[in-house]
Amino acid sequence: MTVVRFGVSLEKGLLDALDKFAEENHFKNRSQALRHLISNNLTEKKWESNEIVAGAVSLVYDHHKRDLLSNLADLQHDFHDVILSNIHFHIDHDNCLEIIAIKGESSRLKELANRLIGLKGIQQGKLTTSSI
Numbered sequence: 456m457t458v459v460r461f462g463v464s465l466e467k468g469l470l471d472a473l474d475k476f477a478e479e480n481h482f483k484n485r486s487q488a489l490r491h492l493i494s495n496n497l498t499e500k501k502w503e504s505n506e507i508v509a510g511a512v513s514l515v516y517d518h519h520k521r522d523l524l525s526n527l528a529d530l531q532h533d534f535h536d537v538i539l540s541n542i543h544f545h546i547d548h549d550n551c552l553e554i555i556a557i558k559g560e561s562s563r564l565k566e567l568a569n570r571l572i573g574l575k576g577i578q579q580g581k582l583t584t585s586s587i
């Protein structure tokens with residue numbers, strides 16, 4: 456992709472905040488930090504506008520919880536059209552980490568994420584948003 460250079464004028468306080476943000480997040484320079492901030496903002500807008508987007512749902516749960524595994528499978532079959540892939544890690548004897556990659560209309564992805572995270576027995580759940 457072509458990279459275009461342009462000048463940006465910022466108040467000193469805002470520039471200091473940008474530099475601090477870049478340092479804390481290990482960005483190599485201001486351009487990379489700005490690119491990240493702009494891209495995140497545009498991704499957020501896409502998710503608000505029900506565009507085709509992508510993301511991942513991560514779930515942590517104890518697989519012994521009654522009915523949880525079958526409820527997880529039922530729900531993912533209902534949303535098979537937006538699920539790209541699924542990976543399951545056995546963290547220890549009881550706990551599992553599952554990451555589900557998704558792509559589709561943001562409203563449907565949010566519905567899936569909320570229903571997965573809301574299943575009885577899910578200890579932690581998070582939707583990570585990105586765009587394509």
Ligand code: NI
Nearest residue numbers: 544545550551
């Ligand atoms: Ni497991």
